[in-house]
Amino acid sequence: MQTTIESRSRTVVIGDGAPFCVIGERINPTGRKAFQAQLQAGDLSQLEIDVAEQVAGGADVLDVNVGDPLADEIELMRAAVPMVQGLTDLPLCIDSSIIEALEAGLGAYEGKALVNSVTGEDERLNLILPIVARHGAAVIGLANDDEIPMEPERRLEVARKIVSVAGDHGIPPQDVVIDPLAMPVGAEPRAVTLFLETVRLIRDNLGVNMTCGASNTSFGLPGRHALGAAFLAVSQSHGLTSAIMDARARECVESVRATDFLLGQDEWGARWIAAHRAKLAAQAAQAATS
Amino acid sequence: MTTDEILQGLFDNTLIGNAPAVKDLTNEGLAMGMDPETLLYDALIPSLEEVGARFERGDFFVPEMLIAARAMQGALDILRPLLAETGAKPIGTFVMGTVKGDVHDIGKNLVNIMLEGAGFTVYDLGVNVAPEKFVEQVQEHEPDIVGFSAFLTTTMPMFKANINALEKSGLRDRVIVMVGGAPVTQEYADAVGADGYAADASTAVRLAKALIENRRSAAAPA
Numbered sequence: 294m295q296t297t298i299e300s301r302s303r304t305v306v307i308g309d310g311a312p313f314c315v316i317g318e319r320i321n322p323t324g325r326k327a328f329q330a331q332l333q334a335g336d337l338s339q340l341e342i343d344v345a346e347q348v349a350g351g352a353d354v355l356d357v358n359v360g361d362p363l364a365d366e367i368e369l370m371r372a373a374v375p376m377v378q379g380l381t382d383l384p385l386c387i388d389s390s391i392i393e394a395l396e397a398g399l400g401a402y403e404g405k406a407l408v409n410s411v412t413g414e415d416e417r418l419n420l421i422l423p424i425v426a427r428h429g430a431a432v433i434g435l436a437n438d439d440e441i442p443m444e445p446e447r448r449l450e451v452a453r454k455i456v457s458v459a460g461d462h463g464i465p466p467q468d469v470v471i472d473p474l475a476m477p478v479g480a481e482p483r484a485v486t487l488f489l490e491t492v493r494l495i496r497d498n499l500g501v502n503m504t505c506g507a508s509n510t511s512f513g514l515p516g517r518h519a520l521g522a523a524f525l526a527v528s529q530s531h532g533l534t535s536a537i538m539d540a541r542a543r544e545c546v547e548s549v550r551a552t553d554f555l556l557g558q559d560e561w562g563a564r565w566i567a568a569h570r571a572k573l574a575a576q577a578a579q580a581a582t583s
Numbered sequence: 584m585t586t587d588e589i590l591q592g593l594f595d596n597t598l599i600g601n602a603p604a605v606k607d608l609t610n611e612g613l614a615m616g617m618d619p620e621t622l623l624y625d626a627l628i629p630s631l632e633e634v635g636a637r638f639e640r641g642d643f644f645v646p647e648m649l650i651a652a653r654a655m656q657g658a659l660d661i662l663r664p665l666l667a668e669t670g671a672k673p674i675g676t677f678v679m680g681t682v683k684g685d686v687h688d689i690g691k692n693l694v695n696i697m698l699e700g701a702g703f704t705v706y707d708l709g710v711n712v713a714p715e716k717f718v719e720q721v722q723e724h725e726p727d728i729v730g731f732s733a734f735l736t737t738t739m740p741m742f743k744a745n746i747n748a749l750e751k752s753g754l755r756d757r758v759i760v761m762v763g764g765a766p767v768t769q770e771y772a773d774a775v776g777a778d779g780y781a782a783d784a785s786t787a788v789r790l791a792k793a794l795i796e797n798r799r800s801a802a803a804p805a
Contacts (some may be wrong), residue, residue, distance in 0.1 A: 322736050323736055324766070329766070358737075363774065390737040441686050456793060477647075479644060479646045480646070513645025
């Protein structure tokens with residue numbers, strides 16, 4: 294199954310032989326006090342840096358979250374989406390828990406966006422899916438309802454429900470990307486094994502594409518990038534087809550591209566080798582100017 | 584083993600999260616006739632405070648904090664009934680939960696353990712708690728304090744929704760509201776009309792005690 298997301302001029306495919314889709318997570322004020330203050334002042338200039346760094350890091354899609362409770366998130370989203378689209382031709386993932394902000398973002402977006410996100414709760418499904426359908430977007434479905442099930446089978450059931458209700462709203466399964474819920478392994482030793490089992494179950498039973506907040510896994514731990522790289526590789530081998538992740542973390546992005554190659558999604562390593570050449574060229578260019 | 588060795592052993596083993604040793608030492612101390620309060624206040628709480636300080640400094644990581652808290656929890660399970668027997672009244676009652684739309688609970692759980700260690704009775708409502716649920720539980724338990732936790736900038740607005748729900752049910756004046764979580768600031772706590780905000784678990788406990796004391800002395804007849 295293939296999920297496509299589009300900007301004006303670029304189409305990104307998730308799943309079915311396509312390279313793993315790296316969704317850059319950086320445009321998000323969580324844990325960024327300075328960025329929060331800028332958002333409260335209506336200042337979006339930080340996005341120029343965030344976009345450039347993630348594009349350079351190798352992101353395929355960029356997540357846009359400008360949620361701050363002391364800022365006007367709806368107006369910020371309305372302004373941020375065209376601004377980011379002016380800075381890059383990567384497709385975007387519109388990220389908010391506020392319905393009006395999702396609508397504002399989708400209204401301002403040119404192309405087919407990914408919406409982050411809906412849960413399996415009836416109230417959220419009924420609020421968000423009509424908007425997704427109206428804009429012809431794709432949507433991320435979190436495999437939890439009012440609680441996070443700690444059994445993979447129950448997460449599968451929530452995922453199944455989301456795909457089914459999305460269908461009722463005219464959203465086909467290929468436009469539903471399930472998040473099997475990556476949780477901090479530092480707080481729950483079984484977090485990742487549960488996750489992997491859930492990924493496998495969803496792949497075998499629903500066949501839909503999957504993404505996750507990969508950075509959650511390493512929360513509160515040292516060596517986050519090394520943990521992230523290992524988590525991504527092992528998840529990819531179980532059937533994960535995308536991740537919302539730190540596209541500025543070279544270790545993580547390289548792990549994903551290496552795993553693409555190892556799992557036969559980068560025939561003859563053409564992209565792996567091209568990336569190597571691009572890196573050499575960039576180094577040479579930098580040496581020449583310094 | 585001397586009483587000092589028991590206290591030192593409790594401190595050291597809580598620090599490294601050795602739950603079986605903490606449980607054994609607690610039982611051993613009690614068998615030697617040591618006071619439950621001594622074990623709690625001279626070893627367990629100082630140890631967990633040290634864990635918190637190391638975490639703040641970046642010397643300790645989340646799993647170390649959690650296993651230390653779990654080790655202390657094991658000791659508390661033994662000590663709680665004894666502390667109740669000695670007639671030590673709970674310092675206060677706390678209803679606690681992560682707000683609706685948010686499922687992060689690591690910080691909240693740590694605050695709960697610190698509160699219990701300090702002598703509070705804590706009713707933990709878990710994660711993704713709707714305003715109606717907070718109202719219902721405040722009605723049922725009549726706590727001194729209700730605590731709202733949020734980890735995401737996008738779920739912080741639920742503080743206000745919860746406070747509004749308490750107001751609508753006529754409960755707002757009967758309970759102290761504390762808020763916390765990674766993105767929360769004093770400024771935001773003030774903006775939503777909370778009574779207290781703390782940046783970490785130890786501060787939360789100190790503030791909770793102070794807020795209860797203020798309220799009780801304000802309520803006492805002059």
